[in-house]
Amino acid sequence: MSDKLINISNISKIYKLGKVDVKALRRIDLQIREGEFITVMGPSGSGKSTLMNILGCLDTPTNGKYLLEDVDISQLNDNQLAAIRNKKIGFVFQNFNLLSRSNVYRNVELPLIYSNNNLGRKKKVLEAIDSVGLTDWISHRPSELSGGQKQRVAIARALSNDPSIIFADEPTGNLDSITGEEIIAIFQKLNKQGKTILMVTHEQEIARHSQKIIYLRDGLIGKKEKIDNPIDAEDHLKKMPRIEDRVN
Amino acid sequence: MKTFLENIKVAFQSLALNKVRSFLTMLGIIIGVGAVVAMLSIGTGAQNMVLENIQDIGSNLIIIAPGEQDQDSGYEQMLGMQKQDQLKIKDVEAIKRQSELIDGAIPVILSSSIASYLGDNSKVSIYASSREAEEIYNFEIETGNFYTDSDVANSSNVAVIGQTVIEDLFGKKNPIGELIKIDGKNFTVIGTIKEMGTDQFGNDQDNMISVPITTAQNKLYGLDYINLILAKARNEQVIDSANTEITNILRKEHNLRPDESNDFTVRSQTQILDIVGNIANIFTITIAGIASISLLVGGIGIMNIMLVSVTERTREIGIRKAVGAKNKDILIQFLIESVVLSISGGIVGIAFAVIVSILINNLTVLDTSVTIFPIILALSFSSVVGLFFGIYPAMRAARLNPIDALRYE
Numbered sequence A: 001m002s003d004k005l006i007n008i009s010n011i012s013k014i015y016k017l018g019k020v021d022v023k024a025l026r027r028i029d030l031q032i033r034e035g036e037f038i039t040v041m042g043p044s045g046s047g048k049s050t051l052m053n054i055l056g057c058l059d060t061p062t063n064g065k066y067l068l069e070d071v072d073i074s075q076l077n078d079n080q081l082a083a084i085r086n087k088k089i090g091f092v093f094q095n096f097n098l099l100s101r102s103n104v105y106r107n108v109e110l111p112l113i114y115s116n117n118n119l120g121r122k123k124k125v126l127e128a129i130d131s132v133g134l135t136d137w138i139s140h141r142p143s144e145l146s147g148g149q150k151q152r153v154a155i156a157r158a159l160s161n162d163p164s165i166i167f168a169d170e171p172t173g174n175l176d177s178i179t180g181e182e183i184i185a186i187f188q189k190l191n192k193q194g195k196t197i198l199m200v201t202h203e204q205e206i207a208r209h210s211q212k213i214i215y216l217r218d219g220l221i222g223k224k225e226k227i228d229n230p231i232d233a234e235d236h237l238k239k240m241p242r243i244e245d246r247v248n
Numbered sequence B: 001m002k003t004f005l006e007n008i009k010v011a012f013q014s015l016a017l018n019k020v021r022s023f024l025t026m027l028g029i030i031i032g033v034g035a036v037v038a039m040l041s042i043g044t045g046a047q048n049m050v051l052e053n054i055q056d057i058g059s060n061l062i063i064i065a066p067g068e069q070d071q072d073s074g075y076e077q078m079l080g081m082q083k084q085d086q087l088k089i090k091d092v093e094a095i096k097r098q099s100e101l102i103d104g105a106i107p108v109i110l111s112s113s114i115a116s117y118l119g120d121n122s123k124v125s126i127y128a129s130s131r132e133a134e135e136i137y138n139f140e141i142e143t144g145n146f147y148t149d150s151d152v153a154n155s156s157n158v159a160v161i162g163q164t165v166i167e168d169l170f171g172k173k174n175p176i177g178e179l180i181k182i183d184g185k186n187f188t189v190i191g192t193i194k195e196m197g198t199d200q201f202g203n204d205q206d207n208m209i210s211v212p213i214t215t216a217q218n219k220l221y222g223l224d225y226i227n228l229i230l231a232k233a234r235n236e237q238v239i240d241s242a243n244t245e246i247t248n249i250l251r252k253e254h255n256l257r258p259d260e261s262n263d264f265t266v267r268s269q270t271q272i273l274d275i276v277g278n279i280a281n282i283f284t285i286t287i288a289g290i291a292s293i294s295l296l297v298g299g300i301g302i303m304n305i306m307l308v309s310v311t312e313r314t315r316e317i318g319i320r321k322a323v324g325a326k327n328k329d330i331l332i333q334f335l336i337e338s339v340v341l342s343i344s345g346g347i348v349g350i351a352f353a354v355i356v357s358i359l360i361n362n363l364t365v366l367d368t369s370v371t372i373f374p375i376i377l378a379l380s381f382s383s384v385v386g387l388f389f390g391i392y393p394a395m396r397a398a399r400l401n402p403i404d405a406l407r408y409e
């Protein structure tokens, strides 16, 4: 196995809207190594979500080659793609995408229901919930949770089947800055434990927590910026004014 | 297996979430299954009753009716819609004289008249026959005697009466030796018959007076013919040959040429059982028709609601696919949901039918019974309906592309 967890080359995505072709991605190349924490930035409509969805095997590229752990994704059928999503990928959405009728436990358990391995299912679920600090909320439904808590559930769900990589498309987009910072703290913790993370954000502040920023523009990768001293979210949270302080 | 149970749970949850909608969807199945199971239980009850009654009168019995009937007009004959006068008392005599395969034969006139005693009136069935009726028809004498050959020969005005008649006209008083009027004519009560209960049509068999056949012909109704001849074969083995023998005797008696068809019908118990079976079959086919229509309607209802459900839950489908659900998993989830919907309908329908059956059992003379067969039938049919009408919506759900499903607003 090469040291590249993800290796895409020449990836294009063209949406056909009537007579107009929208080129969301134009011949993109990108490599991600295991253990990296990378942020994708770029103006609205630059193709960030399109890229994430293709990398997350939710969508297929129009052209190009996608190797995930040396497996050629473009050759796989629906069932094989489902298995990849299930075992290799954890996806965190901006709008959480939780099952509203199921409690926290059931939501986090969901990927495990669809994997054939039933061994230690409960333990995995409890560990994932614990790692996002929601153990006390285990039997609550999403409607009873705050936005930050919902996003923690979504992260726990992405973690529960122990994937190779976590994709997060604007995970803090619907959250206030402190709650967002808390979510990023969780990602940093996971990254320290060895998880590879690819995240989309609009905020420089958030992006500066990762090790590398990739800028997208009009479906093309522009400059890449290496962050030498990523902000530590835990430290940052301590320095941030508490809500109580701001109220006074 | 665990996923399967999980799916069933999810199915019940989503049905519980829309209780009214689920119930309305199930209604078609409930009505269909309920009607079928209830009707079958009533049908079984009715059929058992007919069979019991026929067995009561003895299985070696041969029934000779006037006019020629094929199997199909058996109905009308049984219901007395055809009045025919081809059979005479002398035919009974001829059969008794010439047949070697029967133990006895009796003429029968069935009618109804007004009986009265000291001003009390009552409408009664008249069952006129000869002395041998006591044995052939299994009349059991309670007190007094049945009429004799000489009563028949002399057209005596004597009557043997049933329990309901005693109750209506005499109350607690001993009726033996009393004078009653039948259609205005005086008759002496010479015997009473033990309780016989109701027949298959719910008629009270005890509201009956039996008089000598000749008395009925000459003094009550002015007839020269009779309604039926009942003959008893020696044993079950000779029934068919006895039928043929009687047919030959009567053809000769009626001077029929070889090219003329019979002007009477000879039937044995087994043939009558066949007729009952035929009627039961027609009944069953009718029920099956009603059932298929209501199951079809119910199935369309299920398909409709499942399509709505798939649309409403597009996002859920997207989420499940995003975390690794295969097309097959989604297909099974929605199929289970529609099967759960239709089987639940089936179960409610069966419960409903059982209640109806118990009510009928308690409120009418019919001895209904819900057997395991229609229940299994109903359950398997409703699951087939659930599968059949659920497959299209489930396939639509399964085929959804994950990203399109997630984007669905």
Ligand SMILES: Nc1ncnc2c1ncn2[C@@H]1O[C@H](COP(=O)(O)OP(=O)(O)OP(=O)(O)O)[C@@H](O)[C@H]1O
Residues within 6 Å of the ligand: A015, A016, A017, A022, A023, A024, A042, A043, A044, A045, A046, A047, A048, A049, A050, A051
């Ligand atoms: N399903 C679709 N059908 C047609 N065009 C699409 C579709 N999805 C995205 N596009 C187009 O592709 C381009 C890239 O969209 P994408 O959602 O990837 O942008 P983005 O960088 O995520 O933007 P944002 O920051 O607003 O989320 C846009 O021009 C968009 O209009």
Ligand SMILES: [Mg+2]
Residues within 6 Å of the ligand: A048, A049, A050, A169
């Ligand atoms: Mg986007």
